[in-house]
Amino acid sequence: MTTYLDNAATTAVCSEAATAAFNIMNNCYGNPSSTHTLGRASKAILDDSRKSIASVFGCTPAEIFFTSCGTESDNWAILGALHVNRRVGKHIISSTVEHDAVRKTLDKLEADGYEITRLDPEADGSVAVSSVAAALRDNTALVTLMAINNETGGVTDIRAIAKAIKQAGSSALLHCDAVQAFLKLPLKTKTLDADLISISGHKIHAPKGIGALYVKKGINLPPFIIGGGQENGRRAGTESLPLIAAFATAVTTISPTLNKDLAHMASLKKLCVERLSADIENIYFVDSAAVHILSIALPRYKSEVIMNFLEAKEIYVSKSSACKKGGRSHVLEAIGMSSEQIDGAIRIGFSRYSTTADVHALCDGILEASQKLFKVL
Numbered sequence: 184m185t186t187y188l189d190n191a192a193t194t195a196v197c198s199e200a201a202t203a204a205f206n207i208m209n210n211c212y213g214n215p216s217s218t219h220t221l222g223r224a225s226k227a228i229l230d231d232s233r234k235s236i237a238s239v240f241g242c243t244p245a246e247i248f249f250t251s252c253g254t255e256s257d258n259w260a261i262l263g264a265l266h267v268n269r270r271v272g273k274h275i276i277s278s279t280v281e282h283d284a285v286r287k288t289l290d291k292l293e294a295d296g297y298e299i300t301r302l303d304p305e306a307d308g309s310v311a312v313s314s315v316a317a318a319l320r321d322n323t324a325l326v327t328l329m330a331i332n333n334e335t336g337g338v339t340d341i342r343a344i345a346k347a348i349k350q351a352g353s354s355a356l357l358h359c360d361a362v363q364a365f366l367k368l369p370l371k372t373k374t375l376d377a378d379l380i381s382i383s384g385h386k387i388h389a390p391k392g393i394g395a396l397y398v399k400k401g402i403n404l405p406p407f408i409i410g411g412g413q414e415n416g417r418r419a420g421t422e423s424l425p426l427i428a429a430f431a432t433a434v435t436t437i438s439p440t441l442n443k444d445l446a447h448m449a450s451l452k453k454l455c456v457e458r459l460s461a462d463i464e465n466i467y468f469v470d471s472a473a474v475h476i477l478s479i480a481l482p483r484y485k486s487e488v489i490m491n492f493l494e495a496k497e498i499y500v501s502k503s504s505a506c507k508k509g510g511r512s513h514v515l516e517a518i519g520m521s522s523e524q525i526d527g528a529i530r531i532g533f534s535r536y537s538t539t540a541d542v543h544a545l546c547d548g549i550l551e552a553s554q555k556l557f558k559v560l
């Protein structure tokens with residue numbers, strides 16, 4: 184039996200979303216931009232999907248733009264915001280623990296002459312509001328921070344950061360990478376209060392290859408992908424209707440039970456911590472608020488060795504971010520974990536479909552691995 188506990192990397196597509204995509208691929212192949220009946224039928228599904236996501240996210244449909252993934256949303260938000268605020272200046276505030284979709288975009292901007300302040304995180308990978316407030320300058324054009332860190336589960340108070348930007352009288356736009364936070368916190372666009380918010384389908388039981396960017400009304404973000412007039416002229420390319428409808432279906436399927444699901448994931452995380460701390464000597468946990476991410480370290484063991492042992496039992500977790508492809512984690516270094524801890528780090532990711540049996544299978548597997556495998560030191 185497969186035990187999948189790598190839900191921060193990606194989630195299984197829920198059957199409702201898969202059925203929606205299948206039905207559209209079979210029955211609704213018109214181009215939403217075509218003016219004939221088939222095109223209009225597709226356009227109606229596109230509009231309904233946008234409305235469903237907007238209603239759950241607490242914004243207007245006109246503020247939701249579909250993209251190909253969270254990475255595209257992040258890239259577009261950052262580059263677009265800098266264009267909108269080009270007269271404000273070339274200073275950007277971010278952190279040392281952002282996802283590569285943000286981090287590498289900022290590295291490129293720095294090479295192009297922008298000045299980046301990369302804030303150090305707290306011990307859980309979140310960013311303190313006070314450090315953002317202290318870094319604001321007259322020429323700060325953009326603050327870009329994630330709501331939940333994808334490796335540690337640290338939760339940053341984006342709303343308080345929005346307030347601090349306003350209180351400072353700053354013109355900086357606020358972009359939030361909410362790829363890990365969307366439907367993992369009971370958040371709405373209005374309560375988050377960021378100007379731009381990135382989300383992605385595959386973290387919430389929709390297929391891969393679909394994301395969205397929330398753009399607050401009044402912000403005239405220029406297109407990042409240039410071509411036809413789709414997405415109100417802001418994001419060219421024929422819309423992927425099956426993926427968009429599946430995204431909306433996943434959102435409407437999982438949102439009604441969100442609070443119950445979050446409580447369920449929190450109880451699994453607690454159980455996992457209780458069992459592992461009872462079973463394994465010297466285990467280290469990152470104490471973070473997100474209910475779906477648990478970062479642990481088994482000092483003196485190599486993560487790869489533990490993961491291979493677990494994989495042989497069809498138990499799937501990850502070392503850090505999947506995008507790192509096994510490389511060393513900049514996030515775990517930034518939160519001050521020792522190199523010995525980083526070498527033995529494992530990220531566990533829960534979903535609404537995870538069970539206590541999954542947690543017990545994982546904890547049994549880790550205990551067995553710790554008893555059977557040779558210690559590195």
Ligand code: PLP
Pocket residue numbers: 191192252253254255257282284329331332333360362363383384385394506
């Ligand atoms: N931002 C964060 C915090 C993520 O965790 C991820 C994916 O792991 C992304 C952005 C990129 O999203 P996508 O895989 O949809 O491009």
